[in-house]
Amino acid sequence: MQTCVERWVCENIIKLLREENTVPFMVRYRKELINHMDADAVRDVQMNYESLCSLSKKTQSIIQTLNKDGVLSNELEWDLRSCRSADELDHVYSPYKKGSKLTKARRAKALGLEEAASALMDSPHTLDLSVCSCVKGLSTVEEVATGVENILADMIAKDPETLTYVKTLCERSSITIQSSVSKTALKEKEQEKFHLYFDFTCNVQRIQPHQTLAINRGESLKILSVKVNVPDRVKTDFTTWCINNRWRPKTFARGELIALIRNAVEDSFKRLILPFLTRSYRTKLTCAAEKESIAMFARNLRTILLVGPVRGCVIMGVDPGFRHGCKIAILSQTSQIQHTDVLYLHNSGFATRQKEAEKLRYLLLKHSCTKVVIGNGTACRETESFFSDLIARRFFHPLDVSYCITNEAGASIYSVSPEAVKEMPELDPNLRSAVSIGRRVQDPLAELVKIDPKHLGIGTYQHDVSSGALKASLDGVVQECVSFVGVDINICSEMLMRHVAGLSAGRARSIAEWREQKGPFINREQLKLVKGVGPKSYQQCAGFIRYCSNMKASCDQPAAPEEKPVAKKGKGKSTANVPPSFNPLDQTCIHPESYHVAQKFLALVGGSVDQIGSAGLRGCVESKVRASSVEDLASTLQTTPETLKLVIDGLTQPPGFDIRQSKDPADFKRGIVSMNDLRVGTVLTGRVDNTTLFGAFVDIGVGRSGLIHKSKITMDKLPVSQRRRSLALGPGERVEVRVLDVDTERGRISLDLIRVLQ
Secondary structure: OOOOOOHHHHHHHHHHHHOOOOHHHHHHHOOOOOOOOOHHHHHHHHHHHHHHHHHHHHHHHHHHHHHHHOOOOHHHHHHHHOOOOHHHHHHHHHHHOOOOOOOHHHHHHHOOOHHHHHHHHHOOOOOHHHOOOOOOOOOOHHHHHHHHHHHHHHHHHHOHHHHHHHHHHHHOOOOEEEEEEOOOHHHOOOHHHHHHHOEEEEEOOOOOHHHHHHHHHHHHOOOEEEEEEOOHHHHHHHHHHHHHHHOOOOOOOOHHHHHHHHHHHHHHHHHHHHHHHHHHHHHHHHHHHHHHHHHHHHHHHHHHHOOOOOOOOOEEEEEOOOOOOEEEEEEOOOOOEEEEEEEOOOOOOHHHHHHHHHHHHHHHHHOOOOEEEEEOOOOHHHHHHHHHHHHHOOOOOOOOOEEEEEOOOOHHHHHOOHHHHHHOOOOOHHHHHHHHHHHHHHOHHHHHOOOOHHHOOOOOOHHHOOHHHHHHHHHHHHHHHHHHHOEEOOOOOHHHHOOOOOOOHHHHHHHHHHHHHHOOOOOHHHHHHOOOOOHHHHHHHHHHEEOOOOHHHHHOOOOOOOOOOOOOOOOOOOOOOOOOOOOHHHHOOOOHHHHHHHHHHHHHHOOOHHHOOOHHHHHHHHHHHHHOOHHHHHHHOOOOHHHHHHHHHHHHOOOOOOHHHHOOOOOOEOOOOOHHHOOOOOEEEEEEEEEEOOEEEEEOOOOOEEEEEHHHOOHHHOOHHHOOOOOOOOOOOEEEEEEEEEEOOOOEEEEEEEEEOO
């Protein structure tokens, strides 16, 4: 497994992982050790390392099992330890698995022909010496020859050098994967979804990830038949190489023995190596497709989690519906529930709709609410039309009301979850959905972490990939986003807190209980007093924990003596020397391990901790950095340039700095445009809804998302700062597009990407 990462970086990452460091901690606070790699790249190394550890562990387990069964030989152990993938390991081990059918080679070995087969390669001789007329399988020279051929075929198929050579031949050849309609396909209801693959052939080097996953799904549904085509030339070249090189007898052999070896080589290729190559290619293609699909899912998740929050305004969340009405929830500027209700805006008479509209106007005026968030589920278009019509008539005057459409995926699932019941015990599940819809625009990160990422509707083929690998990747992205944004330990939810690097559900619960019993935390050091937060946990989470700025005012009051844990004999929470005072550095991204560097740097520039984030301090810092480079200053302060840069960022960023400030929040609008209004060539702006392995879906405000095919997403259309390893756009990104085609009957819109808007 190759990572294309320098050896020293890999060694450092592995060392850090063994020391139980989290990816967010490494990416932010150990930059110099990981060569400034981003979180995705570090997770790639982590995944490969864990795969190799798993392979090593599996190999050792198989060796122990075979040794216990008494079938382990030096040659077999060497073959097992030479395997470089789980596929190769299974190939070598499969004949020895308990319960597996006794192979031809093992039956021949049981007859005592292994020594004759080995001797044939060293000093060719006649096979009549092994004939034993009273034993079935040895009664004639022909039977002996067949047994020896089977043993040789097995030896050839498991030889590492031989497998390497045949793989090299395949790499130089045109290997194709072919799918066709199966005999049982006519009975399947979903067969039309796979019509593109009823007569499909593609080179394995050029097949796209989504095509691989589609073929796999069609095969699992028994709609498609799939095979890998290896050219005959590979077999010819392989046979020639084996006979003339690797499996050539060391001394002169008669014609019939050479023929026996040729038969063994050809049998080995057809019966053992070709199926192995087929499995190997299918596995390799599937792994690559799964990896890309998971990476796409992870990129989409990161983008929607880091969408800019809509702060400082009251919001109405609307879960639209027909028969059961539109559920609404009015949320305060701090996301507190002000009012919930059900309005019947559709499938009712004019008088009823007018009455509901008056009620809606009353609620918006009463709570000074000007922002409406509509879920994109059932009745979304009709609800949008209802609001758009009222806004056009200035029905809500003097309020300037606007609305946006948001993805409501997962809201209904969350509404009946134990977490939702605990958070909103008095509310009906349908009203909880409206609350969730509103909050996911107010603070997307805080709300969406409550929902399993798989339910957010942001990926493709998620049910066709490894659930374990998908969960690990998505959990890592959630932890990364929550940690890099940071959490205010005194007001964040327990659900949000558990995703901070170094914390867990249990530790988050302990922290929540601690603040309920003893009041708000005053500084980061107090975390050391919480049950379950040991030195390593504290090291990992401390830099991502924040304390609100008004804590200083509360700390100016005489503080009660801090309760300290009583020291116990043996295991138990050790006594920690925690000062009961507020530290302004706790509001920054600076890690406590670097506070001494921050203090020395402040002294160097003539500033103080009370000036953190002020324009005056920023001016002093910029002046000092201009006069002397960061590298020289780092040397003076006896620290690394990376640490000093982080300290400078922490000291100069304004109070309450949020990395999401550079991200666009949800788009609010006042009018509606129909799909019928679109014309080919029209230039529009929109926001990416979702990205897939074949393109990006963009919301252009007409009720249907248009598709930018991946062939239209080229490097020259992306800003230099956003040119990334994958050209996939991310959800939430604003783009300028041109309409290529409008198919109103099928509800499809084809778009061309013009540029990504900054």
